[in-house]
């Protein structure tokens with residue numbers, strides 16, 4: 001673990017970063033006056049890196065992830081995805097070119113109940129004019145990658161919560177984005193299912209080389225999954241610490257019994273002031 005209290009210094013354009021966040025902050029307009037959700041923040045994510053944003057409820061994690069997803073406009077600062085600007089300083093709308101590189105998974109799987117598993121997975125390809133045969137072929141491939149090859153013709157209500165979230169992950173990957181953005185994707189699952197999903201996600205990440213930015217308020221999930229944990233503090237949200245996690249990959253669940261794992265969790269817990 002490093003003792004860095006700030007992220008790496010932002011480099012100039014053409015840095016080769018997967019995501020560059022420069023001076024990005026957010027103030028929401030609200031009836032009772034403006035709410036500062038995130039102070040201006042710098043962060044770079046390297047291609048293929050697994051970065052976890054960790055912090056207590058209300059510290060601006062979702063706000064930051066939704067800005068990366070082009071769903072919320074920054075109040076200040078700029079965001080690049082690879083070499084493309086998603087938001088230049090002052091832009092009120094995201095650039096659609098940059099959005100093509102992104103896949104999203106949220107806490108709720110948001111599946112269409114009347115569609116079978118494979119047709120939920122393939123949904124994003126329908127607006128892209130991909131033939132039915134190719135959509136099915138790609139959906140089957142991704143269903144296999146998330147362990148759902150035997151459930152292609154099931155409907156969402158026939159699946160457990162963990163399986164529904166597997167469908168959401170496959171759907172997020174179907175247009176072959178290089179970056180996966182995940183907002184508390186396993187927050188609604190029981191502890192054992194969550195462990196299984198963490199293992200699955202690590203395996204997918206190792207196999208595909210995607211860049212992942214995942215939000216969680218679970219310290220142990222953050223340390224288990226991350227190459228780097230970015231710790232946010234609340235009111236207003238700001239980066240409080242960046243912690244490198246150096247356990248070898250693939251990690252198995254027993255790594256949580258390692259003394260070093262416990263130390264990382266303790267360090268983060270202290271800084272969060274006992275919140276998890």
Ligand code: ADP
Nearest residue numbers: 028030035037056057058059060061062063064
């Ligand atoms: P987190 O995901 O870490 O729980 P959020 O990004 O959802 O935090 O919220 C950060 C802060 O911004 C909170 O104080 C929240 O109430 C406020 N906030 C979030 N969305 C809005 C909005 N659309 N309008 C006004 N305030 C908001």
Ligand code: MG
Nearest residue numbers: 058061062063
């Ligand atoms: Mg949130």
